[in-house]
Amino acid sequence: MPTPLAEALLRYTERQTGESPFLTVLPGVAVMRSDHPRPPSHILSGPAVCLVAQGAKWGNFGGRQLEYRAGQALVIGVETPSVGKVFEAKPGAPCLVLMFELDLTVLREVAETLDPPPQINAPPRRGVFVTNFDGPLADCALRLARLLETPQAAPALQPAIMREICYWLLAGPHGGDIARLALKTGPSRHLQDALKALRDRFRDTVRIEDLARIAHMSVSAFHRRFKALTSYTPLQYQKQLRLLEARRLMVAHGANVETAAFEVGYESPSQFSREYARLFGAPPKRDVQRLRVAA
Template sequence: MPESLPDILLRHTKGQPEQGAYATAVDGLTILRSDHPKPPTYRVSRPGLCVVAQGAKWAAFGDDRLEYRAGQALLIGVETPSIGRVVEASPDRPCLVLMIELDVALLRGVAEDMAPPPRASAKPCRGVFVTDFQGALADCVLRLARLLDTPRAIPPLLPGILREMCYWLLAGPHAGDVARIALAGSPTRPVVDAMQHLRERFREPVRIAELAALARMSASAFHRQFKALTSLTPLQYQKRLRLMEARRLMIVHACHVETAAFEVGYESPSQFNREYARLFGAPPKRDVVRSRATFAGDPAERKKDGASAARAVMGHLSREGLR
């Protein structure tokens, strides 16, 4: 009997000296394994498909919390701050997730080849949503996972499988939302471009009028579409980027609280402390001590350093694993 997706992911992680994120021979494909429920992780999620093969997780974007479990996938269409947590896992049945990085340009190219082309949703859509993982899309991802057993087959077969995956996303139940995120002529694309501008300059004071002008929208329309995509206002989005970067500076580079606050654009230490505690559940110094203790107690993470340590602590997605 052919192996199932959980079987494949379990086999590729079983017996390895640590649990967590496992890079694979397929660029942009990462296996996440957790043998126990974990505390929340804070990350800036990039476009990707997070397929739960076993167990359960939740992810929060702004005030919206999305739960997804075996048989479901989280589709992330825009780069946005998030909080995630493994909630169902045990040594006998670990939580197994296959993370697939999405190439928005490839999605766009596949959409242009479809006849008739997919139609973008007429109303502002969410940039992140949960979808059932079944049928042709599930078969496509299973074949992608099977490539791990035959590395020589990856170069000739991977491009076709990724294109097929994009097709099923554009032809599936959320096709309108996927098209609105991906298509060049979609009303959402200018908002995504302005969002990138905000990420590149998150340390600077944000001016909604400037971002709206970049998107060629009124300030009210831009604000409405931005929040629909990310579940955050532009100011909330910027604040989370600042706080997550400050946390990284303190944990990984041992920056003092005031130095980290200044580096990310805060002028008031007291405001920084208040907003930090509101997001992470503790004042900066206490949170850093707690996070370092967690890091030091994990033998897998003690082996990592530099940028890898930053990824481990911050939980960011990257091509190698959690960035």
């Protein structure tokens, strides 16, 4: 029997036109519905929460695969490339996912009110994890989904619901890791600064020494902490960003292979094509043609 959250999302999706995912009128909130298993899709994720109300998905981050089912959520605390796949869905029992952005500023504000504060002294874990979305968190998610039926109430009610979600995440088993990502100061904050610098300059040749300096770390410590947080080495992360952006340029803007390759920082279109096929499973022209037909 569907849960109240699944019923709310089912009602919402049945009123929609077009293709999933559905961008809702609630800021930062989307709903995904899949009536059949879907092939893997490459995206740049986070910070966000992807809560499964029905069905099941997995996400792959740098070779690390996380499975999450009804009542569980994938929490992404740091912007990172990923591959996602719906693997449990069928007509009559579609996979239903409520996705909403995590505001690190709100997380920080809530974290600063906690007494005692979240324990963050343990060695940092990854910036992506699966957690059970039950108890008070499930109640928050249901209230958020029900706002889709009364969007006029969203400006007054959504901010409070999101703050409550932040509270329960911080008070939960992964609270220390979430608090570390939201802190204004400290090693994780400096690491986030380096991550932002890499995202902003992904088209350029980047020296790891410069990124380590931004992070206030040695090169070896930076490599270790960067991979622990994102599941990628800095160069792997940069390559993923380049290829995802090149794909977007070709699909959405009609750029040819050579133009897209040079635009994202490749000097050799042939190298670009090899690395593109390795990531997406087909050469650029064939992959783009497939995506346009599917759309």
